[in-house]
Amino acid sequence: MHALLPQLEISLLDPHLGFPHFTAIDSLFCEGLTLPKPTNAGFFQSILPRLVKAVTDTQENLLLFETPEFIERDKFAWFRDEEFSRQTLAGLNPYSIQLVTDWPMKSKLDPKIYGPPESLITTELVEREIRGIMTVNEALKSKSLFVLDYHDLLLPYVNKVREVEGTTLYGSRALFFLTKDGTLRPVAIELTRPPTSDKPQWKQVFTPTWDATGCWLWRLAKAHVCAHDVGYHQLVIHWLRTHCCTEPYIIAANRQLSAMHPIYRLLHPHFRYTMEINALARESLINAGGIIESAFSPAKYSTELGSAAYNQLWRFDMEALPADLIRRGMAVEDPTAEHGLRLTIEDYPFANDGLILWDAIKQWVNDYVNHYYPEPSLVQSDRELQAWWTEVRTKGHADKKDEPWWPVLKTPENLIHILTTIIWVTAGHHAAVNFGQYMFAGYFPNRPTIARTNMPTENPSDEEFKNFLKKPEVELLKCFPSQIQATKVMAVLDVLSNHSPDEEYLGENMEPSWEENPVIKAAFEQFSGRLKELEGIIDERNTNLKLKNRVGAGVVPYELLKPFSKPGVTGRGVPNSISI
Template sequence: MLMPQVNQSRPAETTSFLRSFQKPFIHGTTEKSATLPAHLTRTSKKVGNNQSSSVRIRRSVTPKASLIGNIVNKLTSNVNVVVTVLPTLGGVLTNVGIGKGIDDAKDLLGQSLQLELVSAELDPKTGLEKKRVKGYAHKTSLLDVGEATYEVDFDIPKDFGEVGAIIVQNEHHKEMFLKDIKLDGEGLLNGSVTISCNSWVHSKSDNSQNRIFFTNKSYLPSNTPSGLKKLRGEDLKNVRGNGKGERKSFERIYDYDVYNDLGSPDLSEKLKRPVLGGKEHPYPRRCRTGRPPSRKDPSSESRNTLMFYVPRDENFSEVKTVTFGAKTLYSVLHALIPALESVIVDENFPYFTTIDTLFDEGIKIPPGEETKGLLRSAIPRLVKAASDVDDILQFEPPEPMDRDKFFWLRDEEFGRQTLAGLNPHTIQLVTEWPLKSKLDPSIYGPAESAITKEIIEQEIRGFMTLDEAIKEKKLFMLDYHDLLLPYVSKVRQLEGATLYGSRTIFFLTNEGTLRPLAIELTRPPMDGKPQWKQVFTPTWNATGVWLWRLAKAHVLAHDSGVHQLVSHWLRTHCVTEPYIIATKRQLSAMHPIFRLLNPHFRYTMEINALARQLLINANGIIESTFSPGKYSIELSSVAYDKLWRFDHEALPADLISRGLAIEDPNSPHGLKLTIEDYPFANDGLLIWDAIKQWVTNYVNYYYSSASQIQSDEELQAWWTEIRTVGHADKKDEPWWPVLETPEDLIQIVTTIVWVTSGHHAAVNFGQYTYGGYFPNRATIARTNVPTEDPTDEEWKYFLEKPEGTLLQCLPTKLQAAKVMTVLDVLSTHSPEEEYLGEKLEASWGVDPYIKASFEQFNGRLKEIEGIIDERNANSDLRNRHGAGIAPYELLKPFSEAGVTGKGVPYSISI
């Protein structure tokens, strides 16, 4: 039979032909699939909400054939299967591409999707797997209706039993994205069945390994239906791989590796970076890509590919790819940043008023032919069309600046943001005096702080003694001394950068606000000079005021670095990747804990890969705009080694460890906060409690005893792998929770869910709000304070033009533009963001109890929205309400798309 040629442009006559001969679907069979019959009768069939055309097979039967058919009908039942496939860029349904015509022809010939129905039970007579029912599903709706459907009718044996899984083989030469598979018919024991796939299925030509999709019903390993046990193990084996070879883009292999791909030693010796992961630089593990080593540094992996591999189902969705991924972050880093570098002179802002031009006038960008129009479509919030030739990068004023232009200057705002700003995770209670460093004094100088009892008592002006202030829990501190001091000498060798170790002391007022009392900046012995340290305090003379402002600028740069590298990157993005890998490798897709955690891992591996490629890499955005420079990610390794503990990632434990709360069974949440008006803690505990109740209901439904936890081999392997492989450098720490009871599992899972949702939301979606006007929290301090070994000329300039001295310390024009642009993108909610408790997962809806528990969870989150609004309107809560103060909304559960400063997604999706 001659087939018409189908090219990618698909002329009208070809389209007409394809429409008139829409794909036939053939009754499935346990034997070899039937061939196309001679007589086809066109029928109309309703598929879902779409009216679609199909072609049914009409068989010409003889009386003998009719008799056989009647016998078969008594032994078999009909089941209709409909597969929904989403249109994707470059996938099998795309209208372009060299293989489009081939795939259309394959559909016509009956070579599209091969399906195998698997019985959930073994044959009781033989003890073997029941014979699978096979057949080809064919397209029964066209792309122009939005979703394509593939359909097949199966005749299955009456004793086939419950369908437990479907095995899919994609006969096309392109991958396709399966949304779901629906089964309906008299042959189904439990009525209609929906299998939620939401997964890419590779082409048979790329990989002959079939895909396995289990029904939405969840099973513990011990309860797995007999007919699915072997398949359950086979599916897990498929995703683990063999640890060899370079991973291909269509694969879904989960494995571990160290962070050895941040540098580019083949390009330059200056771009070489140490391996993170191992005894020298402890670190969580990332996903293995298997790329070859660099030529000049065998310990480093080459970066010779445009995209970094992540397992196929971890990639952004088509909507997110268009609205955020390639079209936004790539546009910013590959088009906008180079454009900025070509038009902005890397110099200081001469006056603070010139900073306002970024918001009032913007920066004119003449894009090249490749980028013309790209930027304004990718980031329309920032890039506007000025003419047919030029674009304008114009920033929108962040909300705090819009409310109070001078908010960043005020000490009360400095104190407030430690509790309700971008980095509320590092403030801690002062419990000992004098303050002392734990670093080696023979290397870093005298350990005792220069902040003395006399300085503190002078600042609190007789309200109480130092001892009374400590006893009454009135003194708090940002302590970046020991973390940063070892890097001071290294950073000062970099061009345009400096660093100190720092401590900042705050006093808790009777109004519940924090008043900054003192800042200590320390330089270790270096370059033949002894240790230098100085304490700065708020004062009422011109010179002292400007020195205080400069000291604050340094502390805020330290806080920005610790926020981005530790509170944000390390404590959410980085430590979560091993949780994801272990979950996919050790928990079956039908395991209830897999299905509970899976929404909380959406897109995290993809955004982490983008970060390794473009943000935290050698000479990337972080290194070029943050104080630690080339040592930035290495510094996060030190924080992981010295500070990170899984058990302290739980919000209550975190607050207790910092002295911000004590256990109190008579108080809400079982805690009494040291600072009653602590917006992050107050709102965070509402989210924490809601999560824990939902997790408790879910876990207790599946596990009624400790023995079930201990005998669940998948669950135990999962927790063991997280501790000993994903976090191998901390595997021997005594603080890892044991996993022996349902209560243990509830605490572990609640902690993971909190980190991926509430914790991440609190440190991510306010980045532009608080960092968009960069003097509020500059990411880098470039010059020393003028009292550290000043020259006569430097001191004279400071006295004559202190504003100029401060502007020299703050980021340059280019650094500011880079950071503000990236912070805007990273603060953006995608249009298809999924918020905590908003969407019922299909597997949760199977069981009425789990569904009801989720609805309770959803209802509680809606209540929390109202509670937060009430708190922001309460004039007694001065850390979130007052003249010019932006409300604290970072932990409001829901949000619209865009830069909103609120919304708690399920996962670390940006």
Template sequence: MGLKVVVTVGGVPGATENFQDLFGNKLILELVAEESNRGTKTLDACLTGKNPNDIKYEAEFELPTEFGSVGAIWIKNEHGKETFVKSVVIEGLSDPLTISCNSWVHSNDDNPEKRVFFVDKLSCVPSKTPSGLKPLREKELAILRGEGAADVPRGKKDRIYDYDMYNDLGDPDKDSDLVRPILGGTDHPYPRRCKTGRPRSTSDPLSESRSTEVYVPRDEAFSEVEKGTFNLKTVFLALATATASLKNREDDKQFSDFTNIEFLFKIGVELPNLNDNGRLQEMLPRLFKYSESTQKNVLRFETPETIKRDKFGWISDEEFGRQTLAGINPLSITLVKEWPLKSKLDPKEYGPSESAITTEIVMGMIPGFSTIDEEIENKKLYMLDYHDIFLPYVHKVREQKNTTLYGSRTLMYLTPTGTLRPIAIELVRPPKDDKPLWKKVFTPGWDATSMWLWKLAKVHVLAHDSGYHQLVSHWLRTHCCTEPYIIATNRQLSKMHPIHSLLHPHFRYTMAINALARGALINAGGTIEMCFSLGKYGTELSSVAYDQLWRFDQEALPADLIARGMAVEDPDSPHGLKLSIEDYPYANDGLRLWDIIKNWVTDYVNHYYPEENLVKSDEELHAWWTEIRKVGHADKQDEPWWPILNTPKDLIWILTTIIWVASGHHAAVNFGQYDYAGYFPNRAPIARVKMPCEDPTDVEWEKFKCKPEDVLLSALPSQGQAIQVMAVLDVLSNHSPDEEYIGDKMEPTFEANPQIKDAYEKFKENVQKLGTIIDGRNADESLRNRNGVGVVPYNLLKPSSEAGVTGMGVPNSISI
């Protein structure tokens, strides 16, 4: 049988000289038969492409009939550099046979081992693996696990997936003040990250040394192939360079007035110490402008959507309440189920457990108040509760410069229009040494003093919510907890495994962005420490949240809503849940997306596991789930709430949860960051000064009485902090040009299977319908939390988006 094999290559890293390296070299291919007694066939594929953007290798060959079906292909790269192989297609058969590689193949000079790739249509559970491919399936997994590899620092071309603790957030060799606790283990429970193999630091043998390059397995790195691809690593480096000049630029100086803040959007800030002006403008045109008249770079921000629509909305209580349901942290609001509100902390250390928010205070704030029991029974009271998790850190945080902290509770009332109205804020400072417990409740007032104290109390609560959002709702619950799923999937599920194929698009770039975050955002001296209230205790607090609050079973959206009292099971309601607040944009859109994902996963799983015993007998699948629990989340391995994996139904729930977290959950807490927090008074990341009524001196109180606006500005971020956070949030809210959105691009293995292809087309259609449904909801004037004068429509779970900062779009993965 006369056949032709065509290998499409994306290129080699670097410039023209690397393309020249292609000439005179070749790829050696070795076809592998499905059945073990049919052998292999070796081919030399020669270059036929004409330029670096059209590189193909071809080989013509005869394949004996007795060879049978081709199941896999070995590739040996004889070039001096690694080569990105997109696909291998065997033509001349009744239907072309496709092998989608989409991976870097190392040079034979670097590693003489060949790379194996499996035919797309052979996605199968282990028990159905053709006999000729079983050894290859097992060998490839052993390579990815690093079996037999030396325990040395990993290099750029390595493909090893392994686990380690978060022992690289500090930098003790640089400065003793940059020592940070190891996250992971008994003292500070935490998920595991990818092992880099870097040596220990000299100053602290428990910590890993730091470097500018942080290892991730080769196929997890950001794309370097497609022309015009958004290179996030380069952008981060440019941003770090730009903000470096701002960190020491009058860093502690407050804004003189609110007009001064508006100048950031109208005039910008000069960056006099930067070179390569054109490159900065090219990479971040939204931020970096070049002034021909002054010959200097200017960092000028786009006006956030919230301020475009309502310049004074950030002041209002209505907007404060609305954003707990439709802002960037809609995951903290909880239903009040018991009264009085009580702390679970030790009263001997932290004072009486009962809240200072009394029935009398609530009675005075609610028109037509009946009894507290009736209000609770009718589900009218809701709360942001940052009391117990923050209170143990209050005095530690206050030892740092220019920041402060309280434990806080914010009580809200559900109005007849379905909106939340904040009615009381409790701020608490625990006792210490000669200072007694300080506990005070603030309410909206009708006099000037109480009105200004209320404004300041909201600044503190929003700083608490901003820190919790960034460290827990965002970093911990999406980025951090997903990394063990990625590691386990590559270590235990062969690329032939259908569940690997299902999960693969939802893990794109996550390990790479996490590595960048450890180097620039959550590290000692990074943006989170420098600009958020908790300072150097931020990641430690995320460990406390993981230990006390995180549960895999409650990462599923329906379970999360039920746990927070925001929904109850109801078979007669849409999605099987009745919401406590009907107009809850995150929940309404999220549940629709959850069901769409779950239906797709159900079709997929039921196709590959038509019988229940197939799940029980799948050794790769059980090794995967066991490793996630016992290694990736080792500090939680003995918890009773881990789902048992015995049936297709169990598997569907587990997979839907993982995909939801990587797509919908992350999109909801990430892509609105600039629109909602870019104008930082709306969501200040830090409250720098204590309330003026806490242990006031005559001078402090007099200053507050004479110029309350100045006290408010002193509580907000300094100029350097504000600019740094705004720049980072702009980047984090950005969709890259090569973003892959949920329900858009079909994986090659899906397309190779007619039943799965049909199921995916249905999935894609349902995802597209969701966009129309969301548009309709945003146009509904009865939904006051997403429609109204000056209100930003809720688009964060609208599935697709243009590139850039749009406040919408649900990527498949945590790609930024």
């Protein structure tokens, strides 16, 4: 990355130059981008072999992107509302969609600073858009309304981000309706700009429509929401909740647990390479002026926004998959249901596969912990273990150390839940939100990382609105990332989505100490067997055309939680650790 990014900047001298037409985007996958030869010969070929191919008749290199499977299967899928909705359940970020429980929707921010809190997505508008199928009250009662809500998190940053050249931001809400066939349909998008020193609050609702102007405004509104979703995914769902929040577990384990301690041995495979990859990320991805700040929606406020999200949203007890689903209204506890949960949307591929993986991890941890701690008193009397958990809470998360939601560590059951949560975060959570990045965002119109222009209806001049009416496609291209932003991010996402040849997958390699213990060896073999069963279950699900959210004509089958993978960008595989 260190050598590639300067070469891109040399090739693309204008940092704000956008793509003039969609065929120019397509050319990245069929013609490539010529780069000056780097001083570090062989760097591109060794580090980015999938992307960079030598040009034999010149002294230059060709950056030629592999066509992502998502776009290879259906080039125009990104354009459709059905796919926009489907990806909230089976795409790059399946962690943000939530059930609407309060109506009407309303901001919790100070109206004196941010303007009127009431949403313009009204009862009348929703009932019109769902064509009288049911009333809003009936939809709420039947759990049929869902939302991507980035309104209150983003709104405080809108005016600051707009001061950064070449970017913009809104607070946003995207509302979806659950249809009878179990799929989501977008109902409305609301974009909000808070008051400025010389302008009142601006907000507008956009809906799917049939007239030409309305269609293009809807497409632009979707581009803004996708940029918000990608930024939140990268900063919060991916970086904060997996990479960052795993560090305290690692540091405390190395400080407080001996290398021979059974819990250290259990956790150690799940910490492989994480500190190293995080150090590299701080050097070139989330650093000041790095990839994230230069090419993602929050711009130079990215880290600050991530910190705000941590302060407002992060709770250890909600990092467990079942608790996360319940918090978002995507599941309710039901002792009679599989996994003890009943999903609000039955065909929710991430949750369907994730809960099987969660249960497999929990059973393995249960067998392991109960072997070493047959009596509850042994957990409380284990000084190393207690010191580890105390340091995680009081040093690793010092600003949240007094929160009442921290699990106590008194019994084997407490320990099992804590360890299952940590292993889920390093394995299942990270795999679900990392290894599909190139597949879904490698073709950036599907998941633009930044929106560079305001909506044409926000205080436009007559000339600006005429330009939009004359060439709306050009306005959409202007809104998308610039050429340098797009190519930088595409190269990075390819690397991040790649499984290395020495990847260690969940349930694949038995630690030597476990092999020597017949009880632990048998438990691990059972764990490995469950993961192989999960592979088969996922394969079977991906042939069931009734599961419209995970399979269909031109749809990439949902495989992100298939436990094993070959090397490369495969869109599957659950490594033990956050190793990339």
